Amino acid sequence: MIKFNDVCKTYRLDRQKKVTALTGLTLSVAPHEVFGCIGPNGAGKSTTIKLLLDLIRPDSGSITINGQSASNEASRAQVGYLPENPYIYDFLTASEYLGYAGRLSGMSTAAIKQRSEELLAKLKLEQAANRRISGYSKGMQQRTAIAAALIHDPELVVLDEPMSGLDPLGRKLIFDLIAELKQQGKTVFISSHVLTDIERLCDRVGIIVQGSLLYQGDVSGLAIPLEDLFLRVVAEAGISEVK
């Protein structure tokens, strides 16, 4: 489903300074797999996701979604994306926002209505559906953004810190939603700092440190808890403290 092949990415800070975000990233995520991407802050997780969605371009290497180059917008027809700390159009109501998201994916008005009602109910937003998003709490905004990512029932769901800004109840809702996506056979790519969720939800996990993928493997085959493995990989990379 997703393939990164020897992908490198640097950001230019100014005319002379460059910072390396990813070095030779090679990674595959199979269809119907739930893949967890973890790493310290600034490791390159969000860069990986932005490259996948063609929001930024690699310096070298190739990225494909279902065999199509990520630079081809058609490859994203079946992709739903939740950005980290999403800003959403707060002048709209949740219903209008989901309507917009659905129309961007070419859905019919009837299909949008049906799917919106379903998602708003599932995410406990139906009472606030016709209120402006500007009056929502951070958690409600996060849930609205997740609903928008899922409105077109995508085959590939990319979630960047889905639990960010959520209270325990909100986290439970999102956890259950991701578990449901897994049951439905969707491919899910999650970047998160909540290692217990990654451990419980994901089939495979990858640890990125300083732009390099230093570990990847099945979660079920882990001999030690994921948190211990993460700390060991980070320590072996020579990072004494999180950036």
Place this chain on the structure above:
Amino acid sequence: MLQAIAWITFLEGLRNKAVYGITLLAGLMMTFTVALSSMIMRDVGKVATDFTLSSATFAALLVVLFVGVTILARDMERKTIYLALSRAVPRARYLLGRFCGLCLLQAAIMLLLLLASLATLLLVRQLYPSFFGTVSLGLVGLAHLFVLLQMWLLTALSMLFSLVASSSFVTFLLTTLTWLIGSSTQEVKQLIEASSPEQIAPVVKGLVWLAYYLFPNFALFDLKATAAHGLAISGQSIFFTLLYGTGYSVAILSLAVVVFKHKELA
């Protein structure tokens, strides 16, 4: 897809409090025109036409500067653009959708301003029929259309600036400067051409020449004097201005699309 993006842009503009403030300001300026007319001894129609058209232009300009300029820049700053671009939405279509939405917003506001201008002028004509003069209401309508056309062109430019500038403030400055230069180069060029060669330094001449051809000529769209004096305007001239405005906007938008396609949205 294009309609969805255009519609959301239109809604964003409509729900922006700045639009109401600007429209209210234009309404007040038009009301002031009626009061101003009572203080003028002659050529009431000409002054009223000039004042209403200036008010409409000023209000339309404020909409571009305070609403149009920020929409795309804020979309990138706040990363709300990710919703559309993480789907199968071509970047060119996104940009075009945003542009169409802004054009629709300006057209709606311009229609309101036109109605307010006509109402003001009809009221002034009713109050001072003997001093109203040869004002052509048809030309007042055409003048509003030309104001709209130049605002569309300025919007296309502001979108291009949004894509290359580091912040919305820089975009605001570039758009304002372009407006100021583009509105005055024709007059300055004519002034220089009318002066004797020894009066103007060759460097100044060169700079004015460069600015005249580099920046859009907004003076071309200014029909205030023509409408106020009820002068004739040829169909050829109208066609040329429409062609110039449309062609320039298409060229700028095409350039913006090329820049946008290569832009990193980190």
